[in-house]
Amino acid sequence: MNKSIIIGAGPAGLTAAATCAENGMNVLVIDEYMRTGGRLLGQLYEEPDGSWWNGIKESRNLYEKAVELGVEFRLNTPVNNLENDSGVWTIYTEQEIFQTEHLLLATGAAESPIPIPGWTLPGVMSVGAAQVMTNVHRVQPGDRGIIIGVNVLSAAIAMELSLANIEVVSLALPEKNLITQETANPKEVMKSLLHVSHMAPSRFARWGSRLMKNSFMQTLGVNFYPKSGVKMWNIPVQLRKAVTEIYGDDKVEGVKLATINAKGEIVPGSEENIALDFVCIAGGLYPLAELAAVAGCPFYLVEELGGYVPLHNERMETPLQGLYVAGNITGIEGAKVATSQGRTAGLSMVCHATDNQLEDEVQYSIKQTSKTREEAHIQFHPEIDKGHTKILNQWKSYHSEE
Template identity: 70%
Template sequence: MNNAIIIGSGPAGLTAAVTCAEFGIHVIVIDEYMIAGGRLLGQLYEEPNGSWWNGIQESKKLYNQAINLGVEFYLNTTVNNIEKKENSWIVYTEKGEFQTANLLLATGAAESPVPVPGWTLPGVMSVGAAQVMTNVHRVKPGERGVIIGVNVLSAAIAMELQLAGVEIACLTLPKMNNVTKEAGNPREILDSLLHVSHMAPSPFVRYGSKLMKNDFMKKLGITFYPKNGVKMWDIPIQLRKAVTEIYGKHEVEGVTVATIDVNGEIVNGSEEHIQVDFVCIAGGLYPLAELAAVAGCPFYLIEELGGYVPLHNERMESPLEGLYVAGNITGIEGAKVAAAQGRTAGLSIAYHAGVKGLEIEIKDSIKMTEETRNSAYIQFHPEIGIGRRKVLEQWEEYHVSKGGVR
């Protein structure tokens, strides 16, 4: 059966589709969204060399390549179930059933916003929703907003919103509790930001971050961190303030923030109000891997990769015959790494479909993925390399327990 089905049309899915089609494999791509591109669609940022990464243009380029190679797209189509029957995977959708021997899951990631009192008010949204509204649909989420949650994703999207003429009053933390945990702890947040300090436009901030290499200096840094924050792209990054409430009668009218100590505890009597007309909540991303679970793929919790990930090897193969994974379903990384994984997955599919002479290309593609990862300007998780090694160790242990290594 010389065909393949790919679920997900983000950078991994599109690149895999193009790769497979180049080897004469008929490819069907299924995605629940109305436009191909996935999280590429919302991305717009300046790279270190001064050029601009435009996700919409990149997705159009890949989509057009795929169409010209005969790839068949089923967009705005939800997958309800997948199951293995004999040597074929059956994909059940609202538009019918599809059958293949080679199934790639490139379902990406989802946001995990933290709950804040008042978050059900109209005008509160995830930071990713604000990105899509602004960069894809060209609709401002509002005129002035606050982003709750300080991480790599929220900082990048804050810059994109500012480029679109949207004022961001500040990036600040949620009030620390049993749910928000590390997201409300200024020490934890400072530690995570040190790994992306090279992105800071201020030479002072970049130099200062190099001094905080031990716990004492980190504690000192957060103790003397300015109450009003440090500005990045003219947006205050506030690690010593937390939102205690989003308020408004019928829609967002503002947020209540309070000063917090170095341990994240609220300083009584320090509350103040910031008037805004929208609020974004940024709790980070986690691998969207439900379909892999439905397929029966083994899972492991790898914190360095953002959560539970399906077991896979460097060739993007799962332990289940004919099932492959690529992109953020395997761990939270950038679009370029996802695309590199997509190419590896496409080559692996072509190899198992009977295309000869691909071993060297697959090895080169695995090496290219590693190089892309190591040179990534933005890393969502600072210890991604450790996470990847843990997955490979689990792969070896799994197959040893099954009596052999695939």
């Protein structure tokens, strides 16, 4: 019973495991995938200082450190259910049943789908699937494709695909409907991209983005946005084009691409067929928090964090005794923030499980998480700090009502 259990072998889970093991705890990590690393595995991008962030290498380093410290792993092991009885958590898998008094959920994030006519054809995939195929398995998803959905994630992965000599003809919007809403509105998409304008490879684009800070200029910018798009890494980002259909007999053969006005409405007669052999759909990410819901953890909808997140504090504790959360389950951010949160969660678990007096280290780790968030080159949500403040206020409110 003195073994802590971590569900999720991504950057948060691996870091928490190593932190716990460094401080004398026995640790078991459970993950449904066959390899450790989570979404970290697919990441490959250039840092501001010119160095390269290689997710496979970073994942291997975290895993090897955990193994050296004696952490035990159960991979390819999905968790089906969680139960708590008198402070003891029971974790059910198809192979075994585990118990612990200290459980961390580091389950990460999942992609939001965007339904488009023809999206069940072979050759249609999520943008994350294309990233894993390319960066992890070294398999090209196709020769020529399009990404439907313009956001931080799709822009980063478009660059990664181009590095692998895969032709991405465009980043375009989905057709506007009740489901797509803001993701199909050119003005809203432009606003969401302003906070990552520093990533633009063109000095002109970076300078121009500074003019787009007020609503009038944003409206003007969308109205005069080039129909052919603005190129980023030689890939057109087309905020005035929308995919209305994916076509093909037994597999993807192309898409129907239409011009849209500043409100996202289709311009009649503007559709054209674009020949392709693969399509990526980029609907963004949301916290993968089903296990926290099964555990009975309170939830709150915080749009700035990417959706519904389990209630937690800065120490990564939930209101449920012995249950902790870390990583993208607490809000959509980068791997470096997840790693920092994992360390905080690990230290919190050690404080509760052992006699180690680590309060100073916990507080330092909390500060480092804030600093890492502040310095993040890529932010998936522009008001992430506001989101974390909201969840902390909910934490205070929840405990004041007890």
